[in-house]
Amino acid sequence: MVLLLAAASLPWVPNASAQESYRIAGVVLDENQEPLPGVNVLLVDARIGAVSDAYGRFAIDGVPEGSHVLRCSFLGYEPDTLDIVVPTERPIVCRLMPHIYDAGEVVVTASRRPQLASDVPASIAVLGADFISARRIESLDTAIRHVSGVSVQGNQVSIRGSSGFAYNTGSRVLLLVDGMPLLSPDTDGVPFEAIPMSRVKQVEILKGPGSALYGSGALGGVVNIISESAGDKPATSIRAAVGFNEPFRYPEWTRKWTSARDFRPDYTMEITHERSFGANASGWMSISGIVDPGYLNQDRSRSINIFAKASAGSARRTRLDVLAGLLIRRRENFLFWNGLSDALNPGSIAISRVDEPTGASDNHTMTMSLLPQLRMPTKRGVVNVRARFYSLLIRPIDDDGRLKPLAQGTVGFRTGAEAQFSGELADGQVTTGANVDLNLTTSSFFRTESGESVGRQPEMAAYVQYERDIAQMISAVGGLRLDVFQVFSIETIVHLSPKLAIARRVGPAISARASAGAGFRVPSVAERYTDDQGYFPVFRNLDLRPETSISAELGVRYEPPKAMASVDLALFYSRLDDLIEPRFVQLEDEVGSRRLGFQFVNLSRGRVAGLEVESRAALLCCFRARLGYTLLSSMDFDTRRPLAYRPQHLLVGGIALDRNSVTAGLDARAASKPATVDSDFSRFVPDADIAVNSIVLDGRVGWSRKNLRVSLQVENLLNYYYLERAALLAPPRHFGIQVNSTF
Amino acid sequence: MFALTVILGLTACEGGLAPESDDSVGTIRGTVTYLGQWPPEDSVRDLRFVALRFVPADTSDFLQLNRIEVSRQLEYGLASDTFSVRGVGTGVFPYSGIARQVTENLFSWAPLGLVSENDGVIILGAGETIDVNVTVDFAHIPRFP
Known part of the structure; x- marks a missing residue:
């Protein structure tokens, strides 16, 4: 400490200049008397300033003689x-104490740097660790279903109607883990088990296109999982859960699958250990296993997930974080039912010659991920260097439960690196970076231009975003990203994604925002190259173009200080072009024969407009309530009908009690039935054109004492039967009990 | 939130999706008679009785499988055969007959012979069993309408 002050004091001796100005210098310290880098130090009256360096030191030149007010400010701290x-x-010493926010959440997704959620000129939702741990949330999809404007259909996430049911062929929402795209957007949907939810610090959901910062895949929005770091003290946590689905009440269904009459338990066990290694290193490891008999015939799954995070260095100095994971899963995939009269059994295509159902597909999946991230504070900001290694192996399982050769499955590999700087520049905040990614997917179903079964789609990108105050209480953000994709060897796709946003604070309680931006998604390797003339004909399409979107949003947020309540209203509009969907087509092959089959084509042009209202409040002694409503009006410009599988109304709400050692809560969500479904899917799958409102109410009660917490959850409390997605019944009422213990 | 819970609860009282009543199904059964020389076996990859709830314009229109009732696979090379399709939802079937899959392509289907009784229209009521007869004359294979 003495050395630090001495170091800081070296330049503090003022040096008079010809204009009678001086140089002042000092140091910024936190509550532990540790130096705090990256702090804005401003001479308020002279409007000149500096940023503290990695050792907390700062210096400002050209300071006129006389009295001044010096203000030191840093996100998350009370200004000094x-x-x-x-x-x-005398040396100048700023001391910053951590700020306890009443309702302000810090987010990183909107600008790739920490910001108060209320200052972000975009719609962003945050699910914290408390929200997740209070519920039986085993995977990401279970969590984000509680977010206003978000709907999940199978493994497809739709934010404000960005996507319908897309046949597991590509996600229009980008998944990030600690800011890194874990998978390429061509993976079949969002990998919901990407990270154990018990080690999630928060989940941020950016609504609207995010391609100006994140590139392809962020067509409809971004979901960013922020992982928890290990604490200083060694701790071991055990979480055990058991539950069962209530038997279906209709004998017409259970007669055709008698197991649906039984209470079939599901089990979850997770062990997590965290500890520090010396003063500057720590880590955690989580091992979890899930055995789920499923609620449908041929819907069983078993999985083991091993995930670890190691950290070295200080949060305010150079720091290395490494996430590593291995997920092994054996799963029966129930694809579609056998009609409404036989909803619990997988269906078959009526003209297929095989006796076994084709509405199910069993496979063994192994995913491995390694995500190192180096964070280096500099004099003017922070440099982040990230890398990612990811591999995916899918092996089909035959009727006898044996693994088929890998040659009949899919192998995917992705590796990449990214460098990013975020800091002060020219009176504003700049975030800029570049990344390179290589990906490769091989499948027995692929046929590329040269006839290979290996699809490649390397990509490069560079982006910049600049934020600054343009007037009192008004800030502006501008951003641009250039993405270059090489589609095998014959074609390069170049895409520019701009973004512009303005935020204005109107008094202490109200902030307004306006934003416009673009999004896109490059066709996946699977969409482009899948070519199977076997049992179920699918034709490749080498001419696929990227899907694109242009969106705008106006929003206003009312959040009185210390009122513990907020209301947010957003109006939004998105134009969607070249949406990729499978279609039943008739093609001529090389010898002129006409053949029928499916093909991914750029089909839809449309728009989604709507409004969203979200409110939160703390009530009485110990209640918290939230309510969100989203109105969606979509239109397919070609058919003049609503876009397929988009509900018009989405509603989420919840109330939670937290008093002494008892917690309880109700969570509700509802969606109106979509006005339009896909006619091509429903022509082959029985009753796939059936749509229904979804109404789900979950309840929970918990009790905690010292290191033990016991909770009882009932999901789908009303036992309302609705659709998870087209031709797939959603789970019935589920009872579960969960025990957490930390020691 | 309480009001929301009540509203959702009341709305959900009807319970959501429910199976169709088994009372609204019937059975179509019949006999097919084959006349003339069977075509090569590799041009009859599959053979079934199909009852359509619509009149198809062409092959791709024919493949609206959710509006078709299909029998089990029939045998190749016989002089006659029988079929039965149970659990068929009630309704009107204006176009029915024997169809074959011509090539390996799952979707390459074409008619071989059509139901001609009652102008080719089958009307199936709840709990009914309808008997039909189909003649396939390989010398006069029908085309799509």
Whole structure:
């Protein structure tokens, strides 16, 4: 500490210049008397300033003689304001204490740097660790279903109607883990088990296109999982859960699958250990296993997930974080039912010659991920260097439960690196970076231009975003990203994604925002190259173009200080072009024969407009309530009908009690039935054109004492039968009990 | 939130999706008679009785499988055969007959012979069993309408 002050004091001796100005210098310390880098230090009256360096030191030149007000501010800390007289013979020391926010959440997704959620000129939702741990949330999809404007159909996430049911062929929402795209957007949907939810610090959901910062895949929005770091003290946590689905009440269904009459338990066990290694290193490891008999015939799954995070260094100095994971899963995939009269059994295509159902597909999946991230504070900001290694192996399982050769499955590999700088520049905040990614997917179903079964789609990108105050209480953000994709060897796709946003604070309680941006998604390798003339004909399409979107949003947020309540209203509009969907087509092959089959084509042009209202409040002694409503109006410009599988109304709400050692809560969500479904899917799958409103109410009660917490959850409390997606019944009422213990 | 819970609860009282009543199904059964020389076996990859709830314009229109009732696979090379399709939802079937899959392509289907009784229209009521007869004359194979 003495050395630090001495170091900081070296330049503090003022040096008079010809204009009678001086140089002042000092140091910024936190509550532990540790130096705090990256702090904005501003001479308020002179409007000149500096940023503290990695050792907390700062220096400002050209300070006029006389009295001044010096303000040190840093996100998450109470600002420190000092009256100083220049020239001064004493070192300047700013001391910042952590700020306890009443309702302000810090987010990182909107600008790739920490910001208060209320300052972000975009719609962003945050699910914290408390929200997740209070519920039986084993995977990401279970969590984000509680977010206003978000719907999940199978493994497809739709934010404000960005996507319908897309046949597991590509996600229009980008998944990030600690800011890194874990998978390429061509993976079949969002990998919901990407990280154990018990080690998630928060989940941020950016609504609207995010391609100006994140590139392909962020057509409809971004979901960013922020992982928890290990604490200083060694701790071991055990979580055990058991549950069962209530038997279906209709004998017409259970007669055709008698197991649906039984209470069939599902089990979850997770062990997590965290500890520090010396003063500057720590880590955690989580091992979890899930055995789920499923609620449908041929819907069983078993999985083991091993995930670890290791950290070295200080949060305010150079720091290395490494996430590593291995997920092994054996799963029966129930694809579609055998009609409404036989909803619990997988269906078959009526003209297929095989006796076994084709509405199910069993496979063994192994995913491995390694995500190192190096964070280096500099004099003007922070440099992040990230890398990612990811591999996916899918092996089909035959009727006898044996693994088929890998040659009949899919192998995917992705590796990439990214460098990013975020800091002060020219009176504003700049975030800029570049990344390179290589990916490769091989499948027995692929046929590329040269007839290979290996699809490649390397990509490069560079982006910049600049934010600054343009007037009192008004800030502006502008961003641009250039993405270059090489589609095998014959074609390069170049895409520019701009973004512009303005935020204005109107008094202490109200903030308004306006934003516009673009999004896109490059066709996946599977969509482009799948070519199977076997049992179920699918034709490749080498001419697929990227899907694109242009969106705009107006929003206003009312959040009175210390009122513990907020209301947010957003109006939004998105134009969607070249949406990729499978279609039943008739093609001529090389010898002129006409053949029928499916093909992914750029089909839809449309728009989604709507409004969203979200409110939160703390009530009485110990209640918290939230309510969100989204109105969606979509239109397919070609058919003049609503876009397929988009509900018009989405509603989420919840109330939670937290008093002493008891917690309880109700969570509700509802969606109106979509006005339009896909006619091509429903022509082959029985009753796939059936749509229904979804109404789900979950309840929970918990009790905790010292290191033990016991909770009882009932999901789908009303036992309302609705659709998870087209031709797939959603789970019935589920009872579960969960025990957490930390020691 | 309480009001929301009540509203959702009341709305959900009807319970959501429910199976169709088995009372609304019937059975179509019949006999097919084959006349003339069977075509090569590799041009009859599959053979079934199909009852359509619509009149198809062409092959791709024919493949609206959710509006078709299909029998089990029939045998190749016989002089006559029988079929039965149970659990068929009630309704009107204006176009029915024997169809074959011509090539390996799952979707390459074409008619071989059509139901001609009652102008080719089958009307199936709840709990009914309808008997039909189909003649396939390989010398006069029908085309799509």
